[in-house]
Amino acid sequence: MRITVIGAGVIGLSCAHDLAEDGHEVTVVADHGPGDTVSALSAALWFPFAAEKSPTVDRILERSLARFAELAGQASDAEGAGADQVTDDIPPVEMRTGTVFERATPPDRSWVDPVVAVLGQDAVHPVDGGMETTLPMIMMPTYLAWLMDSCRIAGVRFRWEKVESLAALADTADAVVVAGGLRGGELLGGDEEVTPIRGQVVVLANGYEADDEDGADGEEDGEDGADPGVAPLTRWATDNDHPDGETYVLPRVDSVVVGGTADVGSWDEEPSAETAEAILARAAVLVPETATLPILGHGVGLRPGRTTLRVEQVDPTDLPSVGVPVIAAYGHGGSGVTLSWGTAERVVELVDGL
Ligand SMILES: Cc1cc2nc3c(=O)[nH]c(=O)nc-3n(C[C@H](O)[C@H](O)[C@H](O)COP(=O)(O)OP(=O)(O)OC[C@H]3O[C@@H](n4cnc5c(N)ncnc54)[C@H](O)[C@@H]3O)c2cc1C
Structure with missing residues (x-):
């Protein structure tokens, strides 16, 4: 056809x-x-x-x-x-591999069934604060x-x-x-x-190399004055029930996407500086390395909610x-x-x- x-x-x-x-x-x-x-x-x-x-x-x-x-x-x-x-x-x-942090009682573990059905029982196990799993x-x-x-x-x-x-x-x-x-x-x-669900993210560089110069770059430096750098992140983390807004740190190859928001009914496609600051603060609690990663950009997408x-x-x-x-x-x-x-x-x- x-x-x-x-x-x-x-x-x-x-x-x-x-x-x-x-x-x-x-x-x-x-x-x-x-x-x-x-x-x-x-x-x-x-x-x-x-x-x-x-x-x-x-x-x-x-x-x-x-x-x-x-x-x-x-x-x-x-x-x-x-x-x-x-x-x-x-x-x-x-x-x-990453961690799904949980706050709700009882937590929503409906996602576990399809994971176990496809990847097997070993693909998911409880850890402190949530569930660790390995996903695409x-x-x-x-x-x-x-x-x-x-x-x-x-x-x-x-x-x-x-x-x-x-x-x-x-x-x-x-x-x-x-x-x-x-x-x-x-x-x-x-x-x-159909309704938009606005999502705002900040995109960070995924790691950067050590800098031997003594504080010349203005970054936070190690004990000897040199910036120790940050190795690329591979582990992800989500904290979607965070009381101040869904929070996630998802490393790609060269970048790390940190979020987020889920504003139901909002058509606003402009990133808000205040929201970006709040996202970065929550992300730094979840994955402290994100606090030192350079910002590559900001983004907003309207999810096709229905x-x-x-x-x-x-x-x-x-x-x-x-x-x-x-x-x-x-x-x-x-x-x-x-x-x-x-x-x-x-x-x-x-x-x-x-
Ligand atoms: C910040 C953020 C993070 C997300 N993270 C995840 C995640 O980690 N995992 C996940 O699964 N999902 C995630 N999502 C959700 C996911 O991005 C969306 O569900 C998905 O992109 C929807 O895809 P789509 O192809 O339906 O729509 P779109 O990607 O919006 O594509 C729509 C296409 O339709 C075309 N189109 C529409 N109308 C017409 C027309 N009249 N004529 C011609 N072309 C037309 C457009 O040009 C476009 O090409 C995230 C979304 C956001 C905003």
Whole structure:
């Protein structure tokens, strides 16, 4: 079938990839390239941040985790030791150990079931203050570049333009997949269940080298006056129930993403200096090394929040002028990367069932 996928974020690209691998003729149409999407801002750790709890979502979580673990295995085999160097043809995904700090009583451990189902009982164990586990860290935005290359290799074509109406696509497609993130509902006549969840982050350099000069750089120096430097971080930490706001430290390869906020209903895309300061203060308590890491930048992304994840065929009577089947794949909130491959597999099932 000829399939048009609207969206070049992690959901659109994952769907396009799997549809092309399934033998379909796939075109992605998007008005923002992968590097300019909310997906690019994501840290990203495989972890269901406030994800809907249902058997369908559990299945999607498990399938995504299995696929990312597989990609991490490929990267590790290619690199020998699974080290940090990433090249274009190796998936920028690594299994990394970290701690999920817990404050709620009882803590929300719903994320443990899919982890144990895919990675086994040994993948999770209690530690002081929470649970230690080893999960895929997906190095955005490098991963999106790799995913786009993988799409091209699978035969996917790309068109960079805004889709104003689905009806205009009917001549060139046998089915359409709407993976438009926060704007996913707009092309489907509106969706009142969609709401932005604003996330602000600070991006830090991941480590820096020792400086033998005596305090010349103005950084805090060691006993002998020299700055001892900071080795690259690999361990991650999350403290999502922190009373002052969700807090996480997620090291990529060259950078560390620290966050965050989850402002439901906020459309403000400007980073706030005051919020950044508060994020850095909370992060420094969680991982003290972050206090000395140079700041590379600030970012804000609007997560595509929805009361429930929407991955389904849209009722054709709701879209009488479109003329071809339409599949909705949006509303992934704070877990779009975490749910991406499972969403793609579900979309392939829906297309194959048409
Ligand atoms: C600060 C922050 C941290 C996060 N951390 C994590 C994390 O650690 N793990 C995790 O799993 N998730 C994380 N997320 C959530 C994740 O980033 C999102 O759930 C995910 O990016 C949503 O992907 P998407 O492809 O649906 O949407 P997007 O990435 O927003 O992509 C939407 C695409 O649709 C296109 N589009 C929309 N409408 C049209 C139209 N009419 N015509 C043409 N193109 C259109 C856009 O151009 C774009 O290409 C984080 C989010 C934020 C903000």
